[in-house]
Amino acid sequence: MTTTSKRTQRDYSLAFKLAVVDQVEKGELTYKQAQNKYGIQGRSTVLVWLRKHGR
Secondary structure, three states: OOOOOOOOOOOOOHHHHHHHHHHHHHOOOOHHHHHHHHOOOOOOHHHHHHHHHOO
C-alpha cells in the first residue's frame, strides 16, 4: 500500500493579499507576524506578495 502525500496549496484572493500587504507596509505587522496571524503557508509567500503588490 503506497500513500502519497499531496502538498496543500491555498489560493488567496487578491483582496486578502492586498490587505496583508497593506498591514505590513503600514508597519502594523511584520511579514512573519502576518504569516502566523493568518496561517499563511510558505516562508516567502508574503514577501512575494510585497514585491508584486507593494508600493
